[in-house]
Amino acid sequence: MDPGLALLLNGVVSGLLLGGLYAAAAAGLSVSFGMLDVVNIAHPAFMVLGALLVALLWSATGLDPLLLSLLLAPAFWALGAAIYVAYHHFFERRGDEAIQGLAFFFGVMFLIEVGLVLAVGPEQHFADAAYAGTTWRLGEIDLPLRMLVPAAVALAAIGALALFLRRTFTGRAIAAVAQDREALRLLAIDPVRIKRLAFGISIAMAALAGGALVVVQPVDAWSGHVFIGRVFAIVIMGGLASLGGCVLAALAFGVVENVTATFYGPSWSPAVAFGCLLLVLAIRPQGLFGRAA
Amino acid sequence: MNDIVLRAEGVGKRFGGFTALSGVDLEVRAGERLGLIGPNGSGKSTFTNCLAGAFASHDGAFTFQGQKLAGLKPHERARRGLARTFQLPRPFRGLTVIENIRVPLAYAGREAATEARAMECLEAVELAGKAHRMPKELTQVELRRLELARATALRPELLIADEAMAGLSHTEVDQILALLFRLNAGGTTIIMIEHVMRAVTEFSQRLAVLVAGRKVADGEPRAVLALPEVEEAYLGR
Amino acid sequence: MSGAALRAVPLAAPRRLGHAGFWLAAAVAALLLILALRGLGSEYAYFAATFVLQYVVLATAWNILGGYAGYVNFGAAAFFAAGAYTTVAIGKALGLGLLPCIGFAAVVGGALGLGTGVLTLRLRGAYFAIATLCLAVVLQTLVVNWSYVGGSRGAYVLRPREVPLGFDSYSGLLCAVAVVLAALAVAIARTIEKSRLGLGLAALRDDEAAAEAAGVPTLRLKLVATTISGAMMAVAGAPLPYLGSYVEPNSAFGLAYAVNAIAMPLIGGTASWAGPLIGAVLLASLQQAATVTISSAANLLIVGGVLVVFVCIAPHGIIGLFRGRR
Numbered sequence: 001m002d003p004g005l006a007l008l009l010n011g012v013v014s015g016l017l018l019g020g021l022y023a024a025a026a027a028g029l030s031v032s033f034g035m036l037d038v039v040n041i042a043h044p045a046f047m048v049l050g051a052l053l054v055a056l057l058w059s060a061t062g063l064d065p066l067l068l069s070l071l072l073a074p075a076f077w078a079l080g081a082a083i084y085v086a087y088h089h090f091f092e093r094r095g096d097e098a099i100q101g102l103a104f105f106f107g108v109m110f111l112i113e114v115g116l117v118l119a120v121g122p123e124q125h126f127a128d129a130a131y132a133g134t135t136w137r138l139g140e141i142d143l144p145l146r147m148l149v150p151a152a153v154a155l156a157a158i159g160a161l162a163l164f165l166r167r168t169f170t171g172r173a174i175a176a177v178a179q180d181r182e183a184l185r186l187l188a189i190d191p192v193r194i195k196r197l198a199f200g201i202s203i204a205m206a207a208l209a210g211g212a213l214v215v216v217q218p219v220d221a222w223s224g225h226v227f228i229g230r231v232f233a234i235v236i237m238g239g240l241a242s243l244g245g246c247v248l249a250a251l252a253f254g255v256v257e258n259v260t261a262t263f264y265g266p267s268w269s270p271a272v273a274f275g276c277l278l279l280v281l282a283i284r285p286q287g288l289f290g291r292a293a
Numbered sequence: 294m295n296d297i298v299l300r301a302e303g304v305g306k307r308f309g310g311f312t313a314l315s316g317v318d319l320e321v322r323a324g325e326r327l328g329l330i331g332p333n334g335s336g337k338s339t340f341t342n343c344l345a346g347a348f349a350s351h352d353g354a355f356t357f358q359g360q361k362l363a364g365l366k367p368h369e370r371a372r373r374g375l376a377r378t379f380q381l382p383r384p385f386r387g388l389t390v391i392e393n394i395r396v397p398l399a400y401a402g403r404e405a406a407t408e409a410r411a412m413e414c415l416e417a418v419e420l421a422g423k424a425h426r427m428p429k430e431l432t433q434v435e436l437r438r439l440e441l442a443r444a445t446a447l448r449p450e451l452l453i454a455d456e457a458m459a460g461l462s463h464t465e466v467d468q469i470l471a472l473l474f475r476l477n478a479g480g481t482t483i484i485m486i487e488h489v490m491r492a493v494t495e496f497s498q499r500l501a502v503l504v505a506g507r508k509v510a511d512g513e514p515r516a517v518l519a520l521p522e523v524e525e526a527y528l529g530r
Numbered sequence: 531m532s533g534a535a536l537r538a539v540p541l542a543a544p545r546r547l548g549h550a551g552f553w554l555a556a557a558v559a560a561l562l563l564i565l566a567l568r569g570l571g572s573e574y575a576y577f578a579a580t581f582v583l584q585y586v587v588l589a590t591a592w593n594i595l596g597g598y599a600g601y602v603n604f605g606a607a608a609f610f611a612a613g614a615y616t617t618v619a620i621g622k623a624l625g626l627g628l629l630p631c632i633g634f635a636a637v638v639g640g641a642l643g644l645g646t647g648v649l650t651l652r653l654r655g656a657y658f659a660i661a662t663l664c665l666a667v668v669l670q671t672l673v674v675n676w677s678y679v680g681g682s683r684g685a686y687v688l689r690p691r692e693v694p695l696g697f698d699s700y701s702g703l704l705c706a707v708a709v710v711l712a713a714l715a716v717a718i719a720r721t722i723e724k725s726r727l728g729l730g731l732a733a734l735r736d737d738e739a740a741a742e743a744a745g746v747p748t749l750r751l752k753l754v755a756t757t758i759s760g761a762m763m764a765v766a767g768a769p770l771p772y773l774g775s776y777v778e779p780n781s782a783f784g785l786a787y788a789v790n791a792i793a794m795p796l797i798g799g800t801a802s803w804a805g806p807l808i809g810a811v812l813l814a815s816l817q818q819a820a821t822v823t824i825s826s827a828a829n830l831l832i833v834g835g836v837l838v839v840f841v842c843i844a845p846h847g848i849i850g851l852f853r854g855r856r
Contacts, residue, residue: 111838
């Protein structure tokens with residue numbers, strides 16, 4: 001095969017795998033920001049919190065990092081539900097979410113990050129899965145399991161979440177809360193309870209994403225920052241409330257970023273994230289895969 | 294025959310695949326009181342938003358006082374004498390009542406944004422006593438009056454009163470009606486968009502009816518209301 | 531600054547004090563403060579006062595867009611660093627001293643603010659906030675890769691050996707510059723707040739569509755606000771290289787600036803010029819005291835905690851607590 005083509009193909013494939021990780025990071029935000037209209041800029045910080053907890057637990061127990069993140073998910077769900085209760089009590093109820101609510105999550109992000117620095121130090125942490133050194137080869141294309149397994153687990157989790165939202169009564173209520181609060185009241189469903197549940201789910205997804213992240217790369221307390229632009233860009237590109245759109249946008253994003261890094265150097269990838277977001281916001285505010293308002 | 298203040302020609306608006314408004318022609322004469330009615334979702338608000346400039350693009354054209362409105366932003370239209378109120382009152386909640394009035398006065402530039410002029414506007418809607426209160430201290434009907442005072446502070450040529458009476462009691466509707474009659478007597482042309490039929494019929498010299506985005510009738514109120522297609526649109530639902 | 535400026539608050543309380551009167555009061559307060567600090571004459575007093583005052587400028591600047599117009603800028607650190615790096619670059623390229631560099635920083639910050647505004651202000655508030663977060667990351671990437679200003683290693687800036695204007699030390703001069711900048715910033719903010727521009731910004735903060743319908747050119751006003759706010763934030767950062775004689779991307783783009791720029795106005799109260807001033811003086815003094823006693827990370831934890839607690843229990847800040855208007 002032509003080496004340039006092989007390089008490009010490899011760039012695309014590992015971009016898709018990277019996109020799987022991004023999808024995991026963005027799916028929770030698609031629930032909170034897209035469906036609940038809660039601008040949780042601390043979402044990547046929760047992911048990093050999950051990643052570092054997984055790293056700590058891994059070094060203590062040696063269990064598989066992704067399994068550990070799954071075990072952490074219920075605790076993160078409870079944490080998310082508690083945070084939503086506070087957010088609703090102090091901001092949503094008063095109609096103050098615009099500035100104060102944003103500042104609240106900014107402060108929470110800050111508390112998590114600085115708290116992590118104080119607790120585990122500023123250095124990088126990692127967790128090695130048993131399969132981390134294995135790479136499958138399909139002809140000229142490399143499929144490192146270190147990337148493939150987290151991406152597959154993430155996509156499976158997102159698929160399960162999508163099924164839950166579509167098939168169950170509670171799931172459909174979550175999808176509906178974005179559109180019409182009054183309709184829910186008529187069905188005798190408490191929108192606050194639904195939103196609390198859904199926000200918990202979004203934070204639980206952050207724990208899973210953290211597990212995926214720490215398998216893919218070493219993580220430090222500030223690792224969330226580069227993800228803020230990415231995940232919001234992905235969620236907005238994906239059309240906010242659509243998990244399918246979110247996954248497609250994440251895969252596209254991973255490919256664009258990875259191919260750029262392969263051919264022009266990795267220092268350009270934040271510029272790609274920012275550029276994509278601005279382009280999407282300027283041209284198609286309803287997202288690439290979203291329906292017109 | 295009076296001058297034409299506003300002429301709408303072939304105005305239409307689509308949202309994605311949904312046609313909210315299509316081919317609407319309308320002429321409004323200076324000093325006229327026009328009622329614009331239609332069932333929910335018939336395109337009244339879309340028409341208002343097109344006219345006020347809230348949508349960046351639509352089909353057709355508006356001519357206001359002999360000038361095309363195309364490409365003008367909402368604030369430019371407001372300065373040219375085209376005023377609107379919102380369906381739900383939208384006061385500036387962080388500003389006092391009188392500061393709410395000072396906003397249009399300060400930015401229109403036609404007259405000084407003096408305290409005295411702002412007070413005059415408030416007196417016209419009987420809110421002078423609450424000039425230094427915050428909007429959240431006002432009742433529903435007072436908020437409507439504040440909305441009207443803010444819209445008319447610039448002495449507009451044309452006022453679009455978008456459901457200024459929804460949810461008000463009988464006497465409150467009468468208060469707002471009296472206010473609108475006074476404004477009209479002072480020379481302001483008024484388009485009233487309203488579901489409170491008593492108010493529309495009492496107020497309007499002429500009625501235009503929108504159904505599913507199209508104008509189906511336009512004329513003398515009693516004659517219009519007697520038309521079978523209007524009756525069907527209202528009672529058939 | 532704290533004592534003198536806080537004494538000016540009751541003067542402003544009856545709303546009659548005109549613009550000229552306020553500027554005069556700010557000038558007098560600044561002069562008194564400079565004289566008081568010279569009276570003290572200690573290097574530490576100069577340093578601590580400069581530290582607090584740079585935050586007064588930063589918080590006041592942030593509040594012009596964030597508080598008056600309601601657009602939350604998470605990229606304050608980027609503007610601050612843009613100012614600092616303007617000083618480095620201009621100083622190196624043209625050999626100019628601090629004062630002309632401050633002017634250049636204002637131009638660079640203003641241009642950056644205008645550019646950000648043009649790109650993002652058609653968006654709703656939350657999107658603007660997210661875009662500014664990204665802007666900080668991108669700008670930092672650029673500076674890290676820009677070897678002329680030292681790249682990731684940072685750059686040294688030598689203080690001039692001769693101190694002009696009869697100051698006993700360069701720290702004293704820096705401190706006096708900071709006092710003047712802070713007084714200027716507060717006076718500019720107050721002038722905007724009490725002018726037509728302030729009224730229009732308050733209207734668009736509450737409801738942009740209604741402001742448009744009332745004849746307010748919202749887009750233009752937002753651009754004016756991002757430009758002024760950006761210019762002033764960069765001015766706040768311009769003296770930074772001289773303050774420590776050394777500047778590197780991680781500290782200039784430090785989260786401390788981003789979080790403080792938001793926390794200070796919110797804690798003080800965003801509706802009035804006095805809010806960021808009070809918030810900055812309180813929070814910066816607290817941090818200055820805490821840095822001496824505990825680690826800098828714990829220090830930031832305090833700021834984050836205070837921010838979260840304040841936005842929860844006192845959404846209109848300290849001023850809101852006393853005024854109780856809403």
